[in-house]
Amino acid sequence: MTLPAPGGYLQALQAHTPLVHCITNFVAMNSSANILLAVGASPAMLHAREEAGEFTALADALSINIGTVSPDFADGMLATTRVACDSATPWVLDPVAVGATAYRQRLCAELMERSPALIRGNASEILCLNGMATPGRGADSTASTAEARDAAVELARRQGCLVGVSGEVDLITDGERLARVYGGHALMPRITTLGCGLSATVAAFLGVADATPDSRFAAASAAFGCFAVAGERAAAKASGPGSFTPAFLDALYQLTPDDLDHHLSLENRDGI
Amino acid sequence: MTLPAPGGYLQALQAHTPLVHCITNFVAMNSSANILLAVGASPAMLHAREEAGEFTALADALSINIGTVSPDFADGMLATTRVACDSATPWVLDPVAVGATAYRQRLCAELMERSPALIRGNASEILCLNGMATPGRGADSTASTAEARDAAVELARRQGCLVGVSGEVDLITDGERLARVYGGHALMPRITTLGCGLSATVAAFLGVADATPDSRFAAASAAFGCFAVAGERAAAKASGPGSFTPAFLDALYQLTPDDLDHHLSLENRDGI
Amino acid sequence: MTLPAPGGYLQALQAHTPLVHCITNFVAMNSSANILLAVGASPAMLHAREEAGEFTALADALSINIGTVSPDFADGMLATTRVACDSATPWVLDPVAVGATAYRQRLCAELMERSPALIRGNASEILCLNGMATPGRGADSTASTAEARDAAVELARRQGCLVGVSGEVDLITDGERLARVYGGHALMPRITTLGCGLSATVAAFLGVADATPDSRFAAASAAFGCFAVAGERAAAKASGPGSFTPAFLDALYQLTPDDLDHHLSLENRDGI
Numbered sequence: 064m065t066l067p068a069p070g071g072y073l074q075a076l077q078a079h080t081p082l083v084h085c086i087t088n089f090v091a092m093n094s095s096a097n098i099l100l101a102v103g104a105s106p107a108m109l110h111a112r113e114e115a116g117e118f119t120a121l122a123d124a125l126s127i128n129i130g131t132v133s134p135d136f137a138d139g140m141l142a143t144t145r146v147a148c149d150s151a152t153p154w155v156l157d158p159v160a161v162g163a164t165a166y167r168q169r170l171c172a173e174l175m176e177r178s179p180a181l182i183r184g185n186a187s188e189i190l191c192l193n194g195m196a197t198p199g200r201g202a203d204s205t206a207s208t209a210e211a212r213d214a215a216v217e218l219a220r221r222q223g224c225l226v227g228v229s230g231e232v233d234l235i236t237d238g239e240r241l242a243r244v245y246g247g248h249a250l251m252p253r254i255t256t257l258g259c260g261l262s263a264t265v266a267a268f269l270g271v272a273d274a275t276p277d278s279r280f281a282a283a284s285a286a287f288g289c290f291a292v293a294g295e296r297a298a299a300k301a302s303g304p305g306s307f308t309p310a311f312l313d314a315l316y317q318l319t320p321d322d323l324d325h326h327l328s329l330e331n332r333d334g335i
Numbered sequence: 336m337t338l339p340a341p342g343g344y345l346q347a348l349q350a351h352t353p354l355v356h357c358i359t360n361f362v363a364m365n366s367s368a369n370i371l372l373a374v375g376a377s378p379a380m381l382h383a384r385e386e387a388g389e390f391t392a393l394a395d396a397l398s399i400n401i402g403t404v405s406p407d408f409a410d411g412m413l414a415t416t417r418v419a420c421d422s423a424t425p426w427v428l429d430p431v432a433v434g435a436t437a438y439r440q441r442l443c444a445e446l447m448e449r450s451p452a453l454i455r456g457n458a459s460e461i462l463c464l465n466g467m468a469t470p471g472r473g474a475d476s477t478a479s480t481a482e483a484r485d486a487a488v489e490l491a492r493r494q495g496c497l498v499g500v501s502g503e504v505d506l507i508t509d510g511e512r513l514a515r516v517y518g519g520h521a522l523m524p525r526i527t528t529l530g531c532g533l534s535a536t537v538a539a540f541l542g543v544a545d546a547t548p549d550s551r552f553a554a555a556s557a558a559f560g561c562f563a564v565a566g567e568r569a570a571a572k573a574s575g576p577g578s579f580t581p582a583f584l585d586a587l588y589q590l591t592p593d594d595l596d597h598h599l600s601l602e603n604r605d606g607i
Numbered sequence: 608m609t610l611p612a613p614g615g616y617l618q619a620l621q622a623h624t625p626l627v628h629c630i631t632n633f634v635a636m637n638s639s640a641n642i643l644l645a646v647g648a649s650p651a652m653l654h655a656r657e658e659a660g661e662f663t664a665l666a667d668a669l670s671i672n673i674g675t676v677s678p679d680f681a682d683g684m685l686a687t688t689r690v691a692c693d694s695a696t697p698w699v700l701d702p703v704a705v706g707a708t709a710y711r712q713r714l715c716a717e718l719m720e721r722s723p724a725l726i727r728g729n730a731s732e733i734l735c736l737n738g739m740a741t742p743g744r745g746a747d748s749t750a751s752t753a754e755a756r757d758a759a760v761e762l763a764r765r766q767g768c769l770v771g772v773s774g775e776v777d778l779i780t781d782g783e784r785l786a787r788v789y790g791g792h793a794l795m796p797r798i799t800t801l802g803c804g805l806s807a808t809v810a811a812f813l814g815v816a817d818a819t820p821d822s823r824f825a826a827a828s829a830a831f832g833c834f835a836v837a838g839e840r841a842a843a844k845a846s847g848p849g850s851f852t853p854a855f856l857d858a859l860y861q862l863t864p865d866d867l868d869h870h871l872s873l874e875n876r877d878g879i
Contacts, residue, residue: 082473090636090652092362092403096527101576106527107432107473108362111405114436121435121473131636133655133679135405160651163665164658201626201651201665253860255640255650304645305856312577316525354745364634364675368799373848378799379704379745380634383677386708393707393745407677584849588797 066277069285069327070320072268077103081123081270083263086110086140088130088159091259094308095126098260101315102289104267110139119143124270125154126263127179129161129170130202130256137170144177153180153269153279157262160202162191180269181225181283182218183262186211189228193218203252208234216241225283227265229258233287237276242284244327246291248298250307257311261290288327289318338549341557341599342592344540349375353395353542355535358382358412360402360431363531366580367398370532373587374561376539382411391415396542397426398535399451401433401442402474402528409442416449425452425541425551429534432474434463452541453497453555454490455534458483461500465490475524480506488513497555499537501530505559509548514556516599518563520570522579529583533562560599561590610821613829613871614864616812621647625667625814627807630654630684632674632703635803638852639670642804645859646833648811654683663687668814669698670807671723673705673714674746674800681714688721697724697813697823701806704746706735724813725769725827726762727806730755733772737762747796752778760785769827771809773802777831781820786828788871790835792842794851801855805834832871833862 082105087095092108099106109118112135119125125147127140147154156179161167171192175182182192185204193214208230219226219238228234233244251257265286272282293314301307354377359367364380371378381390384407391397397419399412419426428451433439443464447454454464457476465486480502491498491510500506505516523529537558544554565586573579626649631639636652643650653662656679663669669691671684691698700723705711715736719726726736729748737758752774763770763782772778777788795801809830816826837858845851 084473088652089361089633090640093365093527093637096362097576100525100527105473105475107435108360109403109432111438113406114438117436117438131653134657135407135679160653163651164661166655166658166661201628201649203649253644255637255644301857303857303860304641305853305858305860309577309581309853313573313575314577316575316577356745361633365637365799368634369848372797372799377745377747379707380632381675381704383710385678386710389708389710407679581849581853585845585847586849588847588849 067281068324069281069288070324072271072282072285073289073318073323074320075271076267079271080105081267082107082121083124083126083267083270084119084122084143085126085263086115086136086143087126087128087259087263088132090130091128091256094256095260095263097312098315099263099267101312102264102267102318106263110136112138112142115139116142116146119146119152120150122152124266125152126157126266127154127174128157128159128259128262129167130159130259132170140174144174148177151274153266155179155262155266155269156182157259158182158184158188158192159259161188163201175222179224180279181227181265182222183227183229183265185229185258189218189226190214204230208232225279227283227287229261233291235280235284235287237280240280244284244287244291246326247294250298250301250304251294253304254307261286264289284327285323288323289315292322292326293318339553340596341553341560342596344543344554344557345561345590345595346592347543348539351543352377353539354379354393355396355398355539355542356391356394356415357398357535358387358408358415359398359400359531359535360404362402363400363528366528367532367535369584370587371535371539373584374536374539374590378535382408384410384414387411388414388418391418391424392422394424396538397424398429398538399426399446400429400431400531400534401439402431402531404442412446416446420449423546425538427451427534427538427541428454429531430454430456430460430464431531433460435473447494451496452551453499453537454494455499455501455537457501457530461490461498462486476502480504497551499555499559501533505563507552507556507559509552512552516556516559516563518598519566522570522573522576523566525576526579533558536561556599557595560595561587564594564598565590611825612868613825613832614868616815616826616829617833617862617867618864619815620811623815624649625811626651626665627668627670627811627814628663628666628687629670629807630659630680630687631670631672631803631807632676634674635672635800638800639804639807641856642859643807643811645856646808646811646862650807654680656682656686659683660686660690663690663696664694666696668810669696670701670810671698671718672701672703672803672806673711674703674803676714684718688718692721695818697810699723699806699810699813700726701803702726702728702732702736703803705732707745719766723768724823725771725809726766727771727773727809729773729802733762733770734758748774752776769823771827771831773805777835779824779828779831781824784824788828788831788835790870791838794842794845794848795838797848798851805830808833828871829867832867833859836866836870837862
């Protein structure tokens with residue numbers, strides 16, 4: 064079976080400008096908004112329980128990130144994910160540093176009951192969500208994506224959702240198939256909240272995909288592909304993490320569907 | 336009647352470094368602070384009801400932006416705008432995405448009772464505040480500034496304040512006269528919270544203007560002019576939205592009163 | 608007596624990647640995270656009382672900044688500083704605009720009871736903490752570091768901690784000795800939250816220092832030295848505050864221990 068070409072999703076995103084509702088952490092808000100705008104989506108950041116659910120009903124996709132969560136943000140997250148779940152709006156969970164505290168683990172357990180379309184984390188976070196006690200170190204992973212492969216597949220099967228693992232080589236799986244995305248650059252972990260921005264970008268791509276497993280798998284892989292290509296290109300121009308950021312946004316803005324199709328072959332994915 | 340030259344307000348701002356109290360959204364805080372510093376003002380971001388009013392009493396101007404508002408921020412906004420109103424400190428209202436939820440509409444209605452000196456929004460937001468049901472799409476406008484012209488004039492008359500509408504061509508009106516500001520660049524909507532930063536910059540300019548209608552109209556137009564000129568210059572150097580941002584801050588920093596006077600002729604404004 | 612060479616602390620930081628827990632203001636969060644990553648540390652921003660203390664127990668250092676504080680953040684600050692105090696984890700207090708409101712002064716008084724390892728502020732903030740009524744102007748100082756010299760020494764003695772005063776020439780004192788750090792650039796006050804980022808960087812350096820007075824004094828001075836050298840180098844490449852920021856992060860990332868040892872001679876410090 065041939066999956067849809069990833070470039071088609073970027074084309075659709077650039078044509079339809081999906082409205083992406085983000086409840087994310089304070090560190091990532093500005094950066095994720097600029098990433099979404101650069102790639103061609105329309106970001107909206109708001110979280111108050113008084114309105115968050117009402118707004119989600121208007122959005123094409125939702126991105127939830129627990130980085131600097133507190134009870135008031137958690138209330139907004141629970142309200143919006145319920146709406147997303149009821150209205151079949153695809154939503155992405157980014158379980159930042161879930162292994163670090165009991166509070167995060169309880170919140171993620173509650174959120175996972177609301178059927179995220181995709182969970183994106185680093186290897187430590189995915190291992191932790193799958194029940195392995197690997198707290199990571201703050202927001203950083205202490206494991207490689209290869210070590211998280213089996214956990215990602217298991218978690219995807221148990222949750223009935225996509226799982227994306229960011230690292231030197233990214234993995235995307237729905238429990239049945241697995242894509243590897245190569246690219247990016249070693250400088251990227253030295254810039255804060257790029258992973259959070261990737262989660263929001265995955266939501267934008269899911270917002271223009273069909274609800275079929277094939278379409279969602281291909282669209283999510285396309286989002287990871289955007290970061291891999293733009294990251295490589297930005298690093299080639301950068302002298303460090305400071306000059307990387309403007310170059311990365313420029314590269315995202317300049318990405319074409321052809322760039323993605325050349326970079327990302329979903330045919331050479333592994334069977335499981 | 337000849338209005339004061341816009342360059343004089345930039346000169347006054349650079350000489351007096353007005354203290355601008357901002358209660359703004361999480362996405363815009365860092366960007367607005369850097370914009371204010373680049374143009375020559377002194378930003379202060381704080382919102383807790385325990386101190387916000389006390390601080391406003393020290394400030395030269397106040398900027399209120401409802402982007403990521405929640406009840407605790409709304410409390411701070413209501414406290415500070417009451418102080419600003421009582422002490423005749425000019426304040427600017429930025430009604431981000433007011434059409435999107437009932438919560439935003441109620442809050443804006445309450446804030447508008449406290450006599451803002453200027454309301455700045457995109458066309459959809461100004462149409463909504465004037466009672467037209469055009470919710471926009473998230474934080475983005477679905478209407479042009481030309482479509483919002485009559486609503487802006489009406490709103491300015493009814494509220495007894497200035498209204499500024501951002502878009503491809505900006506409009507500023509006090510209900511009696513109307514200025515059009517040309518410039519900027521098509522790239523600017525691809526960078527988050529530039530509009531929020533413009534609202535804060537308008538507050539800074541009002542902070543060095545007299546309380547007369549002429550002076551406030553000219554000062555507000557000067558603020559829009561700064562963004563128009565700096566936006567054009569930054570876009571000429573940028574390869575995308577990432578490289579635009581540093582170039583824009585540099586251009587704001589390098590602006591001279593003469594630049595503004597050359598760019599912005601308030602004499603060729605429309606009568607109404 | 609010879610103090611440890613400052614370069615050794617940068618080397619240790621780059622080798623050990625200290626985990627720095629930050630409860631800081633909304634304006635500074637992204638910028639401080641990127642500064643910590645550029646210099647070689649691992650930042651973690653979280654503040655909820657439900658987890659903040661639990662997280663601090665894992666961290667190598669803690670940085671507390673009251674810029675946009677509200678009661679919920681204050682709760683997190685009080686919880687984490689108690690844990691830091693109990694576990695002898697070094698922590699830095701950044702008393703932003705402490706002179707501006709009574710609320711800030713009460714909070715700082717409470718925090719100072721929990722034995723910060725270092726207090727970093729501008730001259731107005733340090734004068735205010737030492738009981739002088741110099742409120743500054745918003746977040747900006749109205750005094751020079753030379754005027755704050757005696758207050759810094761007195762405050763350090765009374766609190767039994769280090770005090771760092773940022774300005775054209777930085778001062779670091781433990782009440783017995785005093786280092787002056789030259790460098791930086793006049794452009795730096797035109798970029799928001801660099802001082803907040805310096806406080807977080809001082810925490811990172813204290814996180815790899817011994818708990819002895821000599822080691823802490825040298826490590827803190829090294830952190831100030833990083834900003835002085837990177838600031839000078841960035842300003843040499845920048846056309847304004849916008850291009851300064853990426854150049855500054857690049858310069859921090861490229862700093863070597865030798866750079867610091869050449870720039871910073873702790874031997875020519877003043878006796879007191």
